[in-house]
Amino acid sequence: MTAPLVEVTGLTVDFERDGRSSRAVDGVDLAIAPGEALGIVGESGSGKSVTWLAALGLLPARARVGGSVRIDKQQLIGAAPKVLEGVRGKRIAMIFQDPSSCLNPVHRIGWQLVEALKLHRGLDGAAAEAATLRLLDQVGIADARRRLGDFPHQLSGGLNQRVMIAMALAGEPDLLIADEPTTALDATIQAQILALLASIRRDTGMALVLISHDLGVVAENVNRVAVMYAGRLVEEAMGQDLFGAARHPYTQGLLAALPTLTGPRRRLAAIPGTVPEPGKAPPGCAFAPRCPLAEPRCQSEPPPVRHVGLMHRAACHLQIDVGVSAWNLPRAAE
């Protein structure tokens, strides 16, 4: 692997509320190479978004962030506001789940795009307008000139997400974090937006982090996938390895819950139980209460993240063999 563009090491996030603190992200390690597409999968509350909000310093003041996030040599955790402002949008851009509420309702689309262009490229006046039109064209918005004068509420969710992407591209970032970019959109629009992200990545060579709770969305759009559960990274592998040879019971459970297009019909398996509430994760492996193979040490000792194959890491005490699913084995507890 080439030198990483962004390297996350031992990242922790604690939220303080009423004097108690609860851990939302618990020692996450991740690296993203230039131009790479990494998928991050997990249920809501697994810390997948918080990881990146923490990296960019976008969490509220009651969040305590520890560990390290570096872009090239620049440390972002604890960095001065000026440093972070220089990174946000310029080196690492971020788009969010609900595009229509991420655009400011009182400003025109054109105004919001020009603001980004002025900030990152120092463009103004006619040059800014020309660049704005180019950006809108790049994200496939027809009739761009007319759209500049529109307000966000006059556009559909899909169009607004395209505007958000255009705005993210204004700074020509090295990395785009797309936090559930299609969750709020219709299925057809969803496919269009994902295709757009893929084509932009091809054209610009920027790296992409695609955060989603949807394994299907991630599968088609990234090289590598990281799976998070209750604030921890549980498995990380190249796409085909993860989908073909998942080694963590949680990942295996997620895959078993997906329908297949080919092959015999089967019952979709659901993972019993629910995600632990933030701050109430068990002392050992957070997945232990739901895991069919959990052993006593799983309850008490957090499993280390281990290499289980080439560029394949998993955090499980049990070394499940390739091709074996935790969900088909005889229950250890029984």
Next chain:
Amino acid sequence: MLLFTASRALRAALTILFVMTFAFVVLRLSGDPALLIMSVDAPPEAIKAFREAWGLERPIWEQYLSYIGHAFTGDFGKSMRDGRPAIDLVMERVPATLAITLPALALKVGLGIPAGVYAALHRNSFADRMTMAVSVAGFTMPSFVLALLLVLLFSVNLGWLPASGADSPTYAILPIITLGASGAAIMARFTRSAMLEVLGQPYIRAASAKGVEWRRVISHHALPNAAIPTVTIIGFMIGSLVAGAVVVESVFAWPGIGRLLVSAVANRDLAVVQAILMVIATWMVLANFTVDMAYGWLDPRVRGTAAAH
């Protein structure tokens, strides 16, 4: 847009008509002005003559129609006390009232909005808690209590300011502070919550993620949105510019509309009370109309629906 404005104007006219009707009926049902103005032991002939002179012996609907008919020509009747046109009596008091309510409004907005914004930006800090504590005190305290406290402090103990009357501009200071303090408190609370609401919106985080510096996020992204609900309160305050000082004017013997209203009601000076209520209603309606227009200007989402009406 023209249709929208026209329908608003029609509604405004109906509101004023309703207020005039209501005032007319209630005042006539609540007692006989002849007995009060002439005193109870006046000779019956005198009372009869008074009633005839003012048309009080006619059926109420006839009185009403004649009142509304005259109102359309700008004649709101004459004061039963001194025989001058009621509307003149009212209008000559307006400047005095505005002389204290306008500076008070400036105080409310000028003090309340910055305090609210500051408190929101420093949420849960000591300054925030202090601002909110002062503001709770400010708007829970009835204005006559505050007025008396101020008089006690600045007039009685310190002797810096006059306690009542209207002989020079210094007489206006205590009434202005009394009116402004509670309004500023309300404004601060409202601005704070509007601002907190806006700061929690996804577009604020998105603006930061875009690389916009925090000061600009506040000034260009948060404030224009927080202004929208705040305008409602300002509109309400503008609406009460004319009628909002009844208690304060009474406490400080300030010769404005409020005091005229109190004395006119006490004296059963029907035409004057009606004229005051009409002026207040008209002012309120105009203020509301202005607020609606301001909404359209501040909030593009409202502009869209207004145009579609």
